[in-house]
Amino acid sequence: DSGVTQTPKHLITATGQRVTLRCSPRSGDLSVYWYQQSLDQGLQFLIQYYNGEERAKGNILERFSAQQFPDLHSELNLSSLELGDSALYFCASSDRDRDQPQHFGDGTRLSIL
């Protein structure tokens, strides 16, 4: 058990909809990272927050946004969903903002019908 909790485990929705994925980091970790994993693109870094502030941005679409709350949990919002957004979305956490081992949750599997 990594200590990182992601909810929900599965999401099935339709194109054009909006969903929110939630992540609770490991106790004491200040950094939260979001990744998207698909068969064709592999593991893609989306965005990082450190102690409530955005720290780094990767291949995140404008339709996607995230935030980290004062209690350090994070949410990833995906809107105007397209079929190609179907993927596994992982959250990871680490105690510092870079060059540290990351601890991954078990992911949210998003299926767009």
Added chain:
Amino acid sequence: SQQGEEDPQALSIQEGENATMNCSYKTSINNLQWYRQNSGRGLVHLILIRSNEREKHSGRLRVTLDTSKKSSSLLITASRAADTASYFCATGAGYSTLTFGKGTMLLVSP
């Protein structure tokens, strides 16, 4: 673009054999990390090696790093069926977050 690239893409061995996976990268790094992913699960951190280290051990795992060749290898000795998973290398460069490769799928048959 992906910083690390693992080789081979897939590896099939028998229990008890050693498994070696390689990772190449393109730019200077502060550290290189290896992760394991069981099917449908989150990645699990295995080992971190810093740029000033050449070799590191953890249980049945041995990692080497050659910064002059920009490459690393992960050796799993005496493989078990439970080692069946995908293995990823990730590079950290200090100024950015980790960059993951596409992974090596390891199948260990009983």
